[in-house]
Amino acid sequence: MVSAALDLASEAAGATLDVQGVSHRFVLHNEILPVLHDITLRAEPGSFVALLGASGCGKSTLLRLCAGLDRPRRGRLQMDGEEITRPHPSRVIMFQDPTLFPWRTVWDNAALGLEARGELRHGRGRVDEVLSLVGLDNFRRAYPHQLSGGMAQRVSLARALVNDPRLLLLDEPLGKLDSLTRLTMQGELTRLWQQRGFTVLMVTHDVEEALLMAQRVIVFSERPARIRADLRVELPYPRRRDDPELLRLRHEALGLLGLEAIW
Template identity: 55%
Template sequence: MVTTAEVEGRIAIREVSRIFLDTEEKAVTALQNVNLDIHPGEFVSLIGPSGCGKSTLLRLIAGLDQPTSGDLLLDGEPIRHPHYTRGLVFQDPTLFPWKNVWDNVASGLEARGIVKELASEVDTYIELVGLKGFEKAYPHTLSGGMAQRAALARALVNHPKVLLLDEPLGALDAFTRMNLQDEMIRIWRERGTTMVFVTHDIDEAVYMSDRVIVMTPRPAEIREILEIRLPRPRQRNSPEFFRYRSEILEILHLLP
């Protein structure tokens, strides 16, 4: 892992609540008094019932939204707005259809006005995600897995301290999904970037994470934090793997 991850990429979430107004102007509490520390270089998954606030919390860390109360900090600095130090990858790759792979990956650097200086970085990250040879391909010619690889490269090329992943593999077939899980773990171990991963898939959370954060239904709080003490590469059919899977299932079934 890169050495900067040992001192950068620490997320602190302190007493965070987020209240929305519904269509009838009634208050709906999505998150309630959430407290969490995510360590530099850690891979953390958020899991819980649909609509429990996992993606809301991710958007707050990204700076795309602000909490109603509480604080979010990255390396001790308040998170107030989006910044390239916090990369974001969605379930939909959201590639620009009029740009080829190279230009899509470079789009963040272009927005910052540094694409010429860091053009070699674009090539490096395209190769890192396994798309070397597809630099000139346009999004409509790519498979779902290839498009998601391009989206991952686009986020990583900015050298974020934190990579936020909102069900990025949810729309893929099972084989492609498992392949990309392994690729993401490889990239995470090489780069040392702090990863915060939202998923509904318990197996995926156990397979990929250092810790799994189980959230309650709305208003979401943290019900339990499980440290996954399994060596890597992990065996999906090992008794220890199934033990963690069963433990998370039991917690989820106990939720109201």
């Protein structure tokens, strides 16, 4: 019997995500609100792609479409060549709010996916392991209201990781954390991705965060969102905030967002 940690790492291979010509719109108060316009992008297995854009430009909508929570008006989304039509535990989404179930303990929240699919009996050890991976060993029996923002978001991460996702969809997961916790968790998320090899698609409006964590940064225009640029960040991890190449890319990205004057 190999140790459980090795099991987890080997099972979680990254998926390919294909977004082909996706457009989407909402109807709000009898008005049509286009949010995505002809988006095409491809995330290679095990890659880390950041979607960068102003608030409300439609990045989160794209993430919901990738998760299978909504269907696009036009275009196709595929994971490993298979059409995404509904949610599936192999692609887990993590929101800006931890959205933990307040009536469940930390352990029970992390075990949610296994319980929902009736796999809890064989997966108890996995829940324990993932909780210690995110550093919450001593809080298994705590309730969400007893946790800090960073701890709650770690539980949310553990809840996702328990399912061995092959595609992790992060919707501004660090957006509501205080700046110190945020820096710590940027490092932790990057390390986890390197260890486990899943594909990551992360929505953020923090330029520096995108450049520190991702291999590719896709810059979106204002709503309806189009792809404005696809920046490659070919820097080794762990990255330094004051790396000249990163500063250059930061300048470029801010320029693409129409904010070059600030720099």
